[in-house]
Structure formats: C-alpha cells, structure tokens
Amino acid sequence: MVTAAAARTETPLAVGTDLSIRGVSHAFALDGKTLPVLQDISLDVAPGSFVALLGPSGCGKSTLLRLVAGLDRPRRGELLGDGEPIVGPDPSRVVVFQDPTLYPWRTVEGNVRLGLEARGLVKTHYDRVGAALRLVGLDRFASAYPHQLSGGMAQRAALARALVNDPRLLIMDEPLGKLDQLTRMTMQSEIVSLWRNAGFTALLVTHDVEEALLMAERVVVMTERPARIAAVLEVEKPYPRHRNDPDLVALRQRALELLGLGATW
Template sequence: MPNATTTRTGAATSLEALPGGHVSTNCAFAVEFVGVGRAFASEKKRGARGVMYPVLRDVSLTVRPGEVLAILGTSGCGKSTLLRIAGGLDSPSVGSVRIDGSPVAGIDARCAVGFQEPRLLPWRTVAANVTLGLPAGTSRAVGRNRVAELLELVGLSGFAEHRPREISGGMAQRASLARALARNPGVLLLDEPFGALDALTKLKMQDLLLDVHVAAPTTILLVTHDVDEALQLADRIILLGYEDGTDKEEGTDVADRTAVADRTAVADRVYGATVLQELTVPGARPRDRGSAELAELRGRLLAGLGIAAKSTIPAFPY
C-alpha cells in the first residue's frame, strides 16, 4: 500500500512539474471511419475457400480531435478489429479510415497502440522498451530526456533499468502506456489496456490515463468491455453489436449452412457488428463513479450488451 500510494502521488507531482510544452508537443487528430466493414476468411475446414466471415459492417463514425471515445461491445464483436484498422495493423474489407483527413494505409506513424498485454521486449530494460516507441529520427539526447519524462509521468522512474519480468503487471502496463506516448501520437489507440489488471490497479491506471490526457490532450480511442471504465474515461461511448436477428452465433450457423449449399449467397446477407448506440457522457472528468446519472447510463449500456437490467444494479466495487 505505501508503495502504491507513492507511485500515484509521484505521477501527480511529476505532471505538475513537467514543463507544459514538453509532453504535449503534438496536436490531436480527427479520426473518420467511412462505411468500414471487415470480413475474415473462415478457418472451418469443410467451409473450403471463399467463405467470408463478416465481423464488422457499415461502421461510420467521426472522432473529434482530442476526444476520448470508448468502444464498447461484447467479446468477439470486432472492437479490437476496428481499433487495429484505425492503426493500420489491419485493413478494412470495405470502406476507409482517415486520420486528419488523409487515409490510413499500413501502419500509421500518427497512431500509437497500447495493447491489452504490455508486450514489452523481455530482453530490454523498461527504459529501453519505452525508447522503442520514440518516433524514428529522434536524437539520442532528446530521446533519453523524453523517456525519462515519460517514465516519471507513469511513475516508473525508479524502475527504468529493470527488466519487464522484474516488475508487476500493472507497472508493465504503465511502461507500455509510456512507450505508446513516446511516439507523441496524434491518436492513441488503446485495446482493453486495463483488462488484465486487478480492480484496484485498474482504477489507478484509469486515473493515470486521465492525467496523461490532460498533460497531452491527444485523441484517444479506447476499446473496452467494461461499462464503468467507459463511463469514467470517455467523452462519448459507442456500443458495437449485432442488430436484431443477426446474432453472432446465428450468423456463423447460417453462414456455414449456406456455405455448403451456395457459397456466393453468404455475401448477399448482412452480418457483422455495427454501431448500435452512441451516447455522450455528461459531466467533466474525473467523474463521480457513484453518480445516479452514470448509473442510469450504465443500465442502458448493460442492456445494450445483453445484460438484463435488474431493479437495482449493484454498485460494488465502486
């Protein structure tokens, strides 16, 4: 506990101590999804070639510069796919993505990705891992200062020379965040960055992310399956899911059956997840985790995720 507290306050003080221009040297970019759809080739053996398994369809969405957008959805609904498309790690089957008006083609230098797992290189120290995130062509001295700043920001200054296996999961995730920030991204893509952390660490990481956003107000796309996390962090939440009658399970079945009968027919039918709801979260951050207004929104979002609303939704653990 004392250790954890120090870390937290350390991050806060460092933020205040940071010269304003240093962390936030980049401007935030708008992200536009235009009719994005993505289908994967089915891996079922009997399905043979040519059977496509649609994951996303008709996703059109504009994220304003500096906005924090949470992408909510049940597992396997294509949230991560959407994020990967935005970062150029994957490309859409149809439609296009534009960042700051220019289309994304391949891995985009304007984006930085924070993965669900820390994905640090185990043979490099924490500092050297963060260095990996620096934009190409950063001079050694500038890079070293920037890495030190970022480690301070995420409260890992004392662990710069540790290997990833010598630090805890939460610390590794903070290092991963620092690496993403090192890129000075116009768009920060976070794929369930806190999903694998324990509940308390998660809350602290959420606060840290808010601090980071204040220090460097970049556009953030945050994929999560955690309704409370979305409500706490986001300006706007979109809910991805399957429209009535095109439930994922049903989609697979029909696709398979159709595959045997007639392969081309699959393409004519529309499946895949799309934006079901879009809502703006009221109130300025940091928000009161227990407010009634958020509780109401939480109920609506949970209902959208297929969790039947009971008369009272337990507020624990918040």
C-alpha cells in the first residue's frame, strides 16, 4: 500500500486531454473543384494514451492533425477536447511539425520560451524553459541560433518549445520524418519516455509502420485519400519495445496488408 501511494504522488499533475473525433469529414477547394480529404472519421483517444495515425503519404493524416489542433475547422462532424468543441488553437494542444520551424531570428532559448511569452507567463514560469531544454538535452545550446543546429537538435528544440507549455495533448506531425536513421531511433525512445513521464495524450502522424508500432499503444491505419479508418491495431506490449519482437513483426505484417503492401513484404 505504501509503495502504491508513493507511486501515485509521483504521477505528474498534468492530465491528458480526452479527445473525441465524431464523424469528421473535410475537403479542400482546388481549381474550383472539391477534393475530399477525410471521410467520416470517428475516433476516441483516451486521456494519457498514445495513438498513432498511420497511412500512405498525402492521405490526409496531417489535415486531421490540423483539425485536432484547431488550426482549421472541419466541413462536417465535430471534434471534442474533454467534451468541449475544438473551435480554435489552444496552448493545451501543442503541435510539433515535420519541419522544426524554429524562428531563425531567435536563439534556442528564445524559441523555447515562445509559448510562455505569448501568454505572458515568462516572469512566473521561466524555470520551465531550462527544464524543457534539459529534458531534450539542449541546455548547453540555449544561446545557439537555429542555423547552427543539426536536424536532430533543431527537432529537439521544437519538442522543448512544445513541452514548455505543459501540454495536455501533444500533436506530432511526422516529427522524425526528416532525420537520419540513428537520430530517429534515439528520439523515438526519448519521446516515448517523455510521454510516459509527463502523462499527456499523444497523437502521432507517421507513414513509418515500425515507428508507429514501437511508439504507440494504438495504431489507427488509414486508407488512401479520401482517408477513412481502415483498422485500429492495439499494440499491447510493454515499453521499451524491441523492433524484432515477434508480436510486433506480426502486427507489422498486418499493418502492411491493410496499407495494400502485404505481398511485397
């Protein structure tokens, strides 16, 4: 009992967002024609869980993320965060994009403090900047400018910029897509341990089957555009996971079949 109580006090205060996507459809107007992108997507993401959206390139995964972040509004259906409709961006839902998109005129520290500055919290919560930089291992590069960073360091800085806001929902749009293999593998496990320590809800878009299976608790496989949910794979494996785990290999085969690539593997 004592140990259980101690464990409970150690669990972080931040609680993940309870995300609910209900019958969402979306389309773009292109050259006067309507291009459907998402078709009737319904998905519930439990607070504190890690869900990956897996699908072919250009299928509309990123569009779904922009809707979740509140950057765009869906044509049909609704998105709820903790039961409230998502009508605009909110600092509790932070996005990490494929490109780090650090502001080149600010140092790493200046980029990381951006969220605090935007909400007038720099004076009261400045210690979070240092904490976030330490968390991603960039505390020694606080005064560097973005053009002085490697790709992996820049993406770490972008991650720190998100984490400094203590997000309840971390939205990641292929955050490791442009990194080299080694950096990618390191950061996959780093993000998983950040998520396990912080307790936020994590939503990851990726087209890398292995990455989705290594990181997420549930993998939502999507179809070609207009995207629908083809299947939801439950990955009931403890962390840290290993690439060659036979259960993961079986799931990978299943995911590739769903993506129409079963025969090539």
